[in-house]
Amino acid sequence: MFLQAFSSLTAVSTIVNAGGDTYNIPIHILIALVIGFIVAFLTVSGMKAKLKSVEKRENAQEYVKQDSLRLSTKSDRFLYVKKDRREKPQNNNNR
Amino acid sequence: MGDLFEYKCPCCGGAISFNSTAQKMKCPYCGTEFEMETLKAMDEELKAEQPESMEWDMPDGDTFKEDETAHMRVYTCQSCGGEIVGDENLGSSRCPYCDSTIVMKGMFAGDLKPDYVIPFKIDRNAAKEGLGRHLKGKRLLPKVFKDENHIDEIKGLYVPFWMFDSKADANARYDATRVKRWSDARYEYTETSYYSVSRAGNLLFENVPADGSSKMDDDLMESVEPFDFKGAVPFQTAYLAGYLADKYDVTAEENVDRVNARIKKSTEEVFRNTVQGYDTVNTVNCNVRLQGGKVKYVLCPVWILNTTWKGEKYVFAMNGQTGKFVGNLPLDKGAYRRWLFGLTGLYTVIAFLISLLFFVI
Numbered sequence: 113m114f115l116q117a118f119s120s121l122t123a124v125s126t127i128v129n130a131g132g133d134t135y136n137i138p139i140h141i142l143i144a145l146v147i148g149f150i151v152a153f154l155t156v157s158g159m160k161a162k163l164k165s166v167e168k169r170e171n172a173q174e175y176v177k178q179d180s181l182r183l184s185t186k187s188d189r190f191l192y193v194k195k196d197r198r199e200k201p202q203n204n205n206n207r
Numbered sequence: 208m209g210d211l212f213e214y215k216c217p218c219c220g221g222a223i224s225f226n227s228t229a230q231k232m233k234c235p236y237c238g239t240e241f242e243m244e245t246l247k248a249m250d251e252e253l254k255a256e257q258p259e260s261m262e263w264d265m266p267d268g269d270t271f272k273e274d275e276t277a278h279m280r281v282y283t284c285q286s287c288g289g290e291i292v293g294d295e296n297l298g299s300s301r302c303p304y305c306d307s308t309i310v311m312k313g314m315f316a317g318d319l320k321p322d323y324v325i326p327f328k329i330d331r332n333a334a335k336e337g338l339g340r341h342l343k344g345k346r347l348l349p350k351v352f353k354d355e356n357h358i359d360e361i362k363g364l365y366v367p368f369w370m371f372d373s374k375a376d377a378n379a380r381y382d383a384t385r386v387k388r389w390s391d392a393r394y395e396y397t398e399t400s401y402y403s404v405s406r407a408g409n410l411l412f413e414n415v416p417a418d419g420s421s422k423m424d425d426d427l428m429e430s431v432e433p434f435d436f437k438g439a440v441p442f443q444t445a446y447l448a449g450y451l452a453d454k455y456d457v458t459a460e461e462n463v464d465r466v467n468a469r470i471k472k473s474t475e476e477v478f479r480n481t482v483q484g485y486d487t488v489n490t491v492n493c494n495v496r497l498q499g500g501k502v503k504y505v506l507c508p509v510w511i512l513n514t515t516w517k518g519e520k521y522v523f524a525m526n527g528q529t530g531k532f533v534g535n536l537p538l539d540k541g542a543y544r545r546w547l548f549g550l551t552g553l554y555t556v557i558a559f560l561i562s563l564l565f566f567v568i
Contacts, residue, residue, distance in 0.1 A: 148555030169429040172469040177411035185407035
């Protein structure tokens with residue numbers, strides 16, 4: 113019922129610009145609503161995350177003594193190479 | 208009699224043999240060719256790899272002498288049973304962990320003496336202001352929590368920490384690739400070069416802290432980190448005057464797994480960051496061995512603020528040295544919905560107008 117009403121609405125609620133392109137208003141509102149919800153959800157999730165400041169620390173990065181890293185081995189050894197060739201999709205409009 | 212070598216293909220894992228036509232080592236399964244020297248060097252690197260070892264020298268430590276503890280008393284919580292150390296004129300009468308009444312149990316005696324103490328730098332008022340700043344700008348925080356929230360008592364607590372120093376030796380191996388892509392009129396080409404990358408070396412970790420109190424939430428204490436050990440002084444009981452102090456009840460040994468995991472992760476990250484210039488890098492292994500691991504017993508300053516709201520307890524902690532303030536806050540579900548629907552409406556209108564504008568133009 114809703115789909116039927118929506119499809120009949122989309123059929124009549126269109127505008128046409130100077131170039132002859134059609135703009136379907138209900139479909140664009142629906143797309144805008146989905147985009148709007150996703151962006152709003154991300155924004156509100158960011159606000160929610162601000163309430164949480166307690167979390168387990170996974171590493172000890174702050175406790176690495178500055179400039180203490182000494183590398184005794186640094187080897188980057190080439191092993192082998194593999195080549196792959198893939199045919200480009202051909203345009204068949206010239207038939 | 209010569210040595211019999213058998214190499215495995217780094218590409219597919221099959222046994223490789225020498226191909227007399229190509230004058231190279233060739234995998235009979237996947238057909239990949241290798242220079243003999245490359246395989247030999249890789250094999251030597253694999254043999255040189257050492258297993259992980261993460262051992263620590265645990266502190267024997269000094270114990271308190273009688274004259275040092277003359278003015279110190281042990282208090283016990285009526286509710287959670289926690290034992291707190293304070294001076295004989297302790298102002299606070301509430302447990303820093305559960306906010307219940309604490310009563311004096313007796314003289315403080317014996318026990319392991321802390322090696323160092325980091326004295327409080329931030330005072331009580333600054334801790335109160337810290338809470339105000341912590342609540343500011345949180346749009347989804349219930350307004351009544353902000354307005355009606357009363358912190359009855361702010362407790363300055365010396366929390367026992369174990370601090371771990373060590374040199375971390377590591378050897379790591381990575382599979383890495385560089386990918387080149389190009390095309391002509393008919394084909395798209397991809398050339399993938401495979402590399403075996405090795406790194407070995409060491410780095411130093413200093414004062415990696417681990418919470419020595421079972422009553423203090425580990426995640427809360429890790430969140431108020433870091434403490435700057437440059438501010439530490441050899442322990443004297445005089446520093447405890449006016450503050451509470453907790454005795455450790457989680458030993459350094461019991462904290463080793465957590466500390467090892469953090470050190471291993473950071474070592475892996477540091478070594479991984481030395482592998483640059485590739486499109487993909489996959490860690491094959493990274494073995495970490497600790498050398499000369501030492502542990503110190505340190506008391507660190509933390510301001511603890513407790514509050515109860517709608518029957519739930521909220522604990523806030525402020526680093527008494529740096530002023531870093533942490534503590535989870537409640538969510539106003541009504542405000543969450545209002546913001547979500549309100550912003551959805553606003554962004555929908557903006558997105559629709561933009562699409563219309565593009566169409567008209």
